[in-house]
Amino acid sequence: MGDSKTVRDGSNGNHITRVLFCGPHFPASQNYTREYLVDHPYILIDDVPLDDVPDVIGKYDICVVKNKLFTADILSQAKQMKIIMQYGVGLEGVDIDAAMRLGIKVARIPGDLTGNAASCAEMAIYLMLGLLRKQTEMAVAVKQKKLGEPVGETLLGKTVLLLGYGNIGIDLAKRLRPFGVKIIATKRGWSLKNGGSSKTDASGTNHEMVDEKGGHDEIYQLANKADIVVCCLSLNKETAGIVNEQFISSMKKGSLLVNIARGGLLDYEAVKRNLESGQLGGLGMDVAWTEPFNPDDPILKFRNVILTPHVAGVTEHSYRSMSKVVGDVALQLHTGAPFTVIEFVN
Incomplete structure (x- = not known):
């Protein structure tokens, strides 16, 4: 004191x-x-x-x-x-x-x-690349003195869905563009019917980094197009558990999920079940359902899961x-x- x-x-x-x-x-x-x-x-x-x-x-x-x-x-x-x-x-x-x-x-x-939004955006890219290049498996290969494996994937050519397009989403889109990705984003008030590829919304905010945008009522449709989904939403009663069984089932089989916002956006049981089934190809999260996260939690036993200790903005x-x-x-x-x-x- x-x-x-x-x-x-x-x-x-x-x-x-x-x-x-x-x-x-x-x-x-x-x-x-x-x-x-x-x-x-x-x-x-x-x-x-x-x-x-x-x-x-x-x-x-x-x-x-x-x-x-x-x-x-x-x-x-x-x-x-x-x-x-x-x-x-x-x-x-x-x-x-x-x-x-x-x-x-x-x-x-x-x-x-x-710089908090920029820091979180950089962490999202870190988690994406870690999942694509199989960070956990690379560490195992080093210990086993293996070279040339595992075979990873590029961010180049992927479609990334940003759930939420506030300050973090905007900064993330700017940083993703040079990687050669297609960027989809959702924001309250946006609609695929009215939004499409327009570059500004009613407030005049520049959205030139977004290839396609939609509202929260269209997240399942958009999830089906994405190779990677990044959660950038605020947590409230409308968004709690928004990444649930229905949402994950709408994603491409084997696609990746990254969460740099709040753990409560994800339905724990749905995430665990879909990691087990292979519907989710990987999970990168800087936030968890309870914090500090239990290091013995079953989710951490999957080799395609990366957890960081809530340091995206730190x-x-x-x-x-x-x-x-x-x-x-x-x-x-x-x-x-x-x-x-x-x-x-x-």
Whole structure:
């Protein structure tokens, strides 16, 4: 825990602004924020175990939730909380309606401003290439002193379906284009009947990287065209379990599935069953149904499964950028200045 003594700063009397980071995971978030604020001793950065959050939350002004579930009961104890934030965009664990009733602002850090989206896009490509080139089998070949095997596949010539076309999807499409792939994408409000290959939507956003686009009601039709499906969706009640038995059955036999968004987008039993049957040719995931993921989970016994420990957005570039955003918000709250570079959701 941070030092609780009162420190005088020239602009705000004896006031201390306290920032709480929840839990031990993603440690670079609090470490880099501390470094950014090292010259501002009136901003205190604490990180506490997840189970201790309800007991201490009442004395904090800002909270970075990470993977802590924030229910209405926990929020009701946040007596002086002004802002709840997330390193990145995922706020599905926060009861936003309860926060709104309590007058607590909830905000995400836009990924296109910090490099988070670019970092996640690069991880998606890493997982795709790892599956195509059979990363697990290559490691076995090295141990067995074999050369020239396994025989992999190229990304060249593949059709990739991006489920979701927000900041990550856009950055991923830009990076995929030079690989010589066909790109399909889905986004709420898009329709194959009205969208097709048009280059902009009603907001004027450029979509020249997409060869074909459609709405969420057309995902089964689009899945049948793809060699690789990448999940880039936000998790909410509409998207939870969207990659289910029906969806996977609609995919080409032997096609690949990559998830860099949230584990809850995938139906666990459907994924496991289709890996066993060979309907799914491979699974690459940076996120899981429960985190940390059980290293003894049966899914990890398949040689065509690659799991990374929720590090898609965890790069020096993105975390330094996000620590600056969190630090600036703390400074703005402390001085009463207007908030910038964060996106409030309530």
